[in-house]
Amino acid sequence: MNLLRIACVFAGLGLACTIPDLPIPNTITDPFRLQVQNATVARVHNKFTNLVASGGGDQHLFIDPVGTPTSNFTLSQGVIQWQNVRAVIGGEYSQIDSTTKMFMTGRGDPRAIFEPVYGCNPDTDEVQIELEFVTWQNHPAGGWICVRPSYDNGHEFRYYPPDNNKVDPNRTCYRVTLVVVPAGDGTVEGLP
Numbered sequence: 001m002n003l004l005r006i007a008c009v010f011a012g013l014g015l016a017c018t019i020p021d022l023p024i025p026n027t028i029t030d031p032f033r034l035q036v037q038n039a040t041v042a043r044v045h046n047k048f049t050n051l052v053a054s055g056g057g058d059q060h061l062f063i064d065p066v067g068t069p070t071s072n073f074t075l076s077q078g079v080i081q082w083q084n085v086r087a088v089i090g091g092e093y094s095q096i097d098s099t100t101k102m103f104m105t106g107r108g109d110p111r112a113i114f115e116p117v118y119g120c121n122p123d124t125d126e127v128q129i130e131l132e133f134v135t136w137q138n139h140p141a142g143g144w145i146c147v148r149p150s151y152d153n154g155h156e157f158r159y160y161p162p163d164n165n166k167v168d169p170n171r172t173c174y175r176v177t178l179v180v181v182p183a184g185d186g187t188v189e190g191l192p
C-alpha cells in the first residue's frame with residue numbers, strides 16, 4: 001500500500017493522503033454508490049452510476065443525467081453486483097475504438113473483474129476506495145473502463161482493451177476511475 005502512496009506523490013498531482021496500511025477485501029458487502037472520476041474531463045468527473053432497465057432483467061449502466069440513481073451496489077469477489085445482476089462485458093462492440101459495452105445481467109457473460117485499492121480523492125485529497133479494473137474474465141489482463149457519450153447527455157460504460165490506442169474522434173470514450181462511495185450516512189469497511 002505504501003507503493004500506492006508513493007505513486008500518488010510521484011504522479012505530481014500534489015496528493016499526499018495517508019493510505020491505510022490495510023488490505024481491502026475484494027468483497028464489499030456495505031452498499032455503495034459508484035462514482036466516476038477523471039478530473040480533466042469535467043463532463044464526467046464525479047458523476048454517479050445509474051441503472052436503466054433493459055430486456056431480460058438486464059440493467060444498463062449510465063452516468064448522470066441518464067438512468068435511475070442507485071445506492072446499493074456491492075462487490076462480490078471483485079465483481080460489481082446489484083440485486084440479482086452483476087457487471088459483465090460483452091456486446092455492442094465498436095470497431096472504431098475497439099471498445100465493448102459493460103452492463104449488468106444475471107446471465108453467465110464473462111464478468112468485469114475489479115480489485116479494490118486505496119487512492120486519494122483528486123479534489124479533496126481524502127482517502128477513497130477505487131475499483132481498479134483487472135480483466136475481462138476469460139480475456140487478456142489489463143485495459144480499463146471508460147465512459148462514452150450516449151443519448152440525452154449521458155455516458156455509457158465501455159471496456160477499453162489492453163494494447164489498444166484507437167479513439168473515436170467524434171465520441172471519445174473517457175477513461176475513468178471507479179470510486180466506492182458509501183450509501184447514505186453509511187460507511188464502507190476499510191475507509192478511515
Ligand SMILES: *[C@@H]1O[C@H](CO)[C@@H](O)[C@H](O)[C@H]1NC(C)=O
Nearest residue numbers: 031070071072073074082083
Ligand atoms: C437496493 O435498492 C432497491 C431500491 O431501493 C431495493 O429494491 C433493493 O432491495 C435494494 N437491494 C439491496 C441489495 O439492498
Ligand SMILES: *[C@@H]1O[C@H](CO)[C@@H](O)[C@H](O)[C@H]1NC(C)=O
Nearest residue numbers: 095096097167168169170171
Ligand atoms: C465524425 O463526424 C463527422 C460529421 O458528422 C463525419 O463526417 C465523420 O465521418 C465522423 N468521423 C468518424 C470517424 O466517424
Ligand SMILES: *[C@@H]1O[C@H](CO)[C@@H](O)[C@H](O)[C@H]1NC(C)=O
Nearest residue numbers: 038040041173174175176177
Ligand atoms: C482522463 O481521460 C483521458 C481521455 O480518455 C485520458 O487520457 C486520461 O488518462 C484520463 N485520466 C485519468 C486520470 O484516468
